[in-house]
Amino acid sequence: MSTEVIEKVEVKKETEALFSKKRKSLVSNPMDSDNPITIQVLGICSALAVTIALQGTLIMAFAVMFVVMMANVVISALRNTIPNRIRIIVQLVVVATLVATVDQTLRAFAYEQSKALSVFVGLIITNCIVMGRLEAFAMGNKPWDSLLDGFGNSLGYAWIIIAIAFVRELLGAGKLLGFQVLDKAWYTANGFFATPAAACIILGVIIWILRARSGYVED
Amino acid sequence: MSKLNRNSNGYIFGYAILLTLVCGTLLAFVSEGLKEKQKAAILVEKQKFILRAGLGATSLNGLTDPMITELYNQVVKVETINSKGESVEADEAKLSIFKEYKKPAAERTLPVYVVGKKDNPSEVESFVLPTYGNGLWDNIWAYVAIDGDAETIEGIVFDHKGETPGLGARITDAEIQERFVGKKLAYEASSINAPDFQKGEGNNFDNEPQKVDGMSGATITGTGVNAMLDAYMTLYQPYLVTKKK
Numbered sequence: 471m472s473t474e475v476i477e478k479v480e481v482k483k484e485t486e487a488l489f490s491k492k493r494k495s496l497v498s499n500p501m502d503s504d505n506p507i508t509i510q511v512l513g514i515c516s517a518l519a520v521t522i523a524l525q526g527t528l529i530m531a532f533a534v535m536f537v538v539m540m541a542n543v544v545i546s547a548l549r550n551t552i553p554n555r556i557r558i559i560v561q562l563v564v565v566a567t568l569v570a571t572v573d574q575t576l577r578a579f580a581y582e583q584s585k586a587l588s589v590f591v592g593l594i595i596t597n598c599i600v601m602g603r604l605e606a607f608a609m610g611n612k613p614w615d616s617l618l619d620g621f622g623n624s625l626g627y628a629w630i631i632i633a634i635a636f637v638r639e640l641l642g643a644g645k646l647l648g649f650q651v652l653d654k655a656w657y658t659a660n661g662f663f664a665t666p667a668a669a670c671i672i673l674g675v676i677i678w679i680l681r682a683r684s685g686y687v688e689d
Numbered sequence: 690m691s692k693l694n695r696n697s698n699g700y701i702f703g704y705a706i707l708l709t710l711v712c713g714t715l716l717a718f719v720s721e722g723l724k725e726k727q728k729a730a731i732l733v734e735k736q737k738f739i740l741r742a743g744l745g746a747t748s749l750n751g752l753t754d755p756m757i758t759e760l761y762n763q764v765v766k767v768e769t770i771n772s773k774g775e776s777v778e779a780d781e782a783k784l785s786i787f788k789e790y791k792k793p794a795a796e797r798t799l800p801v802y803v804v805g806k807k808d809n810p811s812e813v814e815s816f817v818l819p820t821y822g823n824g825l826w827d828n829i830w831a832y833v834a835i836d837g838d839a840e841t842i843e844g845i846v847f848d849h850k851g852e853t854p855g856l857g858a859r860i861t862d863a864e865i866q867e868r869f870v871g872k873k874l875a876y877e878a879s880s881i882n883a884p885d886f887q888k889g890e891g892n893n894f895d896n897e898p899q900k901v902d903g904m905s906g907a908t909i910t911g912t913g914v915n916a917m918l919d920a921y922m923t924l925y926q927p928y929l930v931t932k933k934k
Contacts, residue, residue: 522854551695551704552704553695553696553700553701553704554695554696555696555701556701556704556705559705560704560705560708563708563709563712564708564712566712567712567715567716570716570719571715571716571719574719574720574723574727575719575723577723577727577730578723578726578727578730579726579730581727581730581731581733581734582734661855664854664855665855
């Protein structure tokens with residue numbers, strides 16, 4: 471994983487533009503060339519588990535976006551006060567608080583979906599993307615940069631799981647967002663796509679395509 | 690900040706305690722603030738289950754939560770009975786099927802949801818009977834709607850805690866639940882034989898009112914469903930007999 475330390479370069483120069491080129495790349499890189507799932511292969515577990523239907527996946531994607539962005543900002547704001555020896559614990563407590571808040575909110579406002587997502591909302595705590603960004607970026611950069619980094623990385627995660635869910639719901643149930651789009655008369659739902667194994671294969675294909683395009687190879 | 694030794698034990702302890710306090714307080718507020726909303730969500734879910742069983746799987750399509758509660762209040766009458774079929778005093782809102790399930794069968798208090806017709810609530814559309822039992826991994830439960838003649842299953846809604854996704858968890862699919870519609874209860878002297886999931890899947894049991902096409906790969910969940918339905922229909926037998934035409 472790349473560790474970006476941008477802050478050291480800018481020693482109190484003139485204020486950087488809110489959306490400078492460098493900052494734009496914080497958001498755009500994780501979408502493709504530094505995607506947390508396809509390049510760093512993080513957050514796979516939930517990508518396999520929650521992608522059976524689009525609706526739940528969208529909620530999961532928003533939940534992860536909220537948690538990654540907020541955790542990045544909070545940890546970045548606290549970064550100069552956090553004792554180095556307990557920094558992982560501090561990160562965990564902040565992430566856990568955010569995740570518990572999301573979980574409780576879902577239970578109150580989207581009860582059926584929160585039941586369908588079951589433990590996987592709680593498991594955002596252990597999603598490697600969250601901790602990965604905190605360690606690699608938020609601990610060394612300013613809050614605004616961290617927010618953009620969190621946004622980019624969670625969006626990079628989100629578009630992949632949404633793509634997987636799209637294929638799985640379409641082929642596994644003939645539906646999209648719960649609406650029948652492939653007529654039952656000629657399309658028999660392929661139960662295989664309802665299983666996590668199918669997600670693994672679709673994910674593999676997406677990684678293959680993206681890496682073939684960018685020419686990325688593991689060192 | 691500069692004088693503070695951020696690696697001293699005192700600082701670390703202080704930091705940890707402060708952080709715990711802040712996060713703990715925050716979570717306490719979140720939890721308390723959302724409690725009522727969560728309770729309401731659970732209640733609406735129960736109402737959905739009862740109406741979906743009692744009025745048909747598609748009866749709630751396009752309805753919002755407040756509309757569902759309104760419909761529920763219009764058409765559903767709650768009775769509480771004991772295992773002899775006698776009416777007993779009990780607060781249905783506080784009655785937990787799970788807690789009752791843990792009591793010996795004869796001591797259970799059972800709620801019966803009498804669902805009236807949509808256009809004429811005073812006429813009985815179906816009796817919705819909650820049931821509870823064990824699946825493969827954890828508990829399963831169902832709301833079984835028996836129509837006005839107390840014999841034919843009009844609808845059924847299953848839910849579960851932890852059945853295998855794609856296998857046993859399929860009991861929550863509308864397609865599986867539809868397989869019970871139109872099946873019949875067989876009355877015996879002091880029990881009821883409910884329709885059973887059969888082994889294998891893809892068989893046609895249209896003309897066999899006691900047999901239901903099974904779920905392949907979910908035999909143990911299916912057996913659990915069968916045992917649950919037989920046990921609970923037998924409990925409801927004295928009540929259902931009085932409604933039989």
